Amino acid sequence: MIDNLDYPVQLIQPDGARVCRPEYDRLIANLDRDDYLSLYRDLVISRRIDTTAVTLQRQGEIGLWAPLLGQEAAQVGSARALEPDDFAFTSYREHAVAYCRGVPPHALTVLWRGCAHSAWDPEEFNVTNPAIVVGSQGLHATGYALGAHLDGAEIATIAYFGDGATSQGDIAEALGFAASFRAGVVFFCQNNQWAISEPVSLQSRTPISHRADGYGIPSYRVDGNDVLAVLAVTRKALAHAREGSGPTFIEAITCRMGPHTTSDDPSRYRSDTDMAQWRARDPIERMRLFLTSRGLLDDKVATEIDSAADEVASVLRRNTIGFPDPPPSALFDHVYTGPHPLIDHERAQHQEYLASFDNQEVVS
Missing domain, CATH: 1.20.5 (Single alpha-helices involved in coiled-coils or other helix-helix interfaces)
Structure with missing residues (x-):
């Protein structure tokens, strides 16, 4: 069962215009004005957390950071589809996922400042700490889902990874186990176009979601810069997992607009021209245009959201610098x-x- 494999699911165009897709519209039909504004707020604050952390690294206050710039919609949309009992297994870039699961913003930097081995209790927020071993979280999510099923729990897990991780054996093994044992896991690939310095075209000659077909796993390709489309598709996949129907693979087409990490110089392997088309697809600007065109966002509310982001950034900076050195x-x-x-x-x-x-x- 391959859903719209070659053309990503899209509900909002880059200019903010709404696309009618009845099979996905029904999945977000319960959203009201507050829900739309909450999604936009999460997008804005997530980006502000990220840019603040990058600044802290450049100033020597944290050792390393993996920016999520450009991937906010993929992370916020999928994270907001999760139920409280679902469990998210992340890589090292899912700062917005952690934020949406309730992790305090200042906890996102403690690990990268070298003040702790882990930043929060995963069981408190049902989201893991950053996974540095590329692809390992796929196996962890699969194992957790299998265990939950044996315990009779109707929950789903979601494993986040990038396009580069699909070249790792751990992801292949996770897909095999999940398919064979019908594990309730959603494999969420953020295809951000670059595995460090290598383009996705070098990693895979066909869409990455094609790989799921070989395992008998249903797959979706979604516009990863469209928060509504990501929310709808992930809701569908998670429901599939919770009802005991097995795994799903989602390929969210997005772009890493910044460096792989703050130790990387992307100008060495891609040009500004490469990024121009992606800047025109900015996920936050797209949502802003959509909300404005529908009279859901005015200057007053936009200013309030920007002020909230300023406050989060201020607390993040103050607490990061104030972390005590561990013994x-x-x-x-x-x-x-x-x-x-x-x-x-x-x-x-x-x-x-x-x-x-x-x-x-x-x-x-």
Whole structure:
């Protein structure tokens, strides 16, 4: 079952005009003015969190950051489709997903400042901490979904990854397991056009969603810069998972407008011309045009949302800079769920090593 494989699902055009797609319109028919404005607010605040974090990295306040610029609609639309009991398994770029799941903005930077091994309790927000091992989250999401099914829980999981991760064995294995055991997992690929410095055309000669067909998994291609289309398609896929019908693969066509991480220089492998067409498809401007044309967003509300984003950015910056440095012994915390003799021995050795410096004479 392949749905509209070669032409992405789209509900809002880049100029803000609404596209009539009855099979998807019904999936978002319950949205009212407050819902539309809430989606727009999440888009604006997510971008502000991201640009603030990039600035903090450039100023030496955090060590690294993976910008999401341009991918806000793919993340907000999919995250807002989740139910509270669903579980999201992310890579290292899904800052908007974490924000939409309720993670405090300032918690998003603590890991990247080097002040903690993990930033939040995944069970509190039903979203994982950033996964640095590319593609591993696909297996984690599949395993969690299988376990939930065995426990009789009617929940879904969603695994976020980029187009580059589809070249990893972990994603292939996850697709195989999910298909064979009908796991209630949604594989959400953000095709942002670049796997670090290599274009998607080099990674796959056909649309990435074609790969799901080989596993017998239904797939969708959606305009990843259209928050309404992403919301509708993800709602459909999650419902499919919750009812016990198995996995779904979503390819959200979007673009990473910034660097892969703040250590990357995208000008070395792509031109400004390459980005021009994507700037015209900006997900936030598209939603703004849509809302304005329908009389749902005026200058007063837009200013209020911008002010809210300013406040989030201010708190994020203040709290990030104020994170206390952890003690060296924190290195051994939370390695296991309980005490472990090996960790206790290593902790004692490390403390003895640190103490040895206290007894050294200062040589001038």
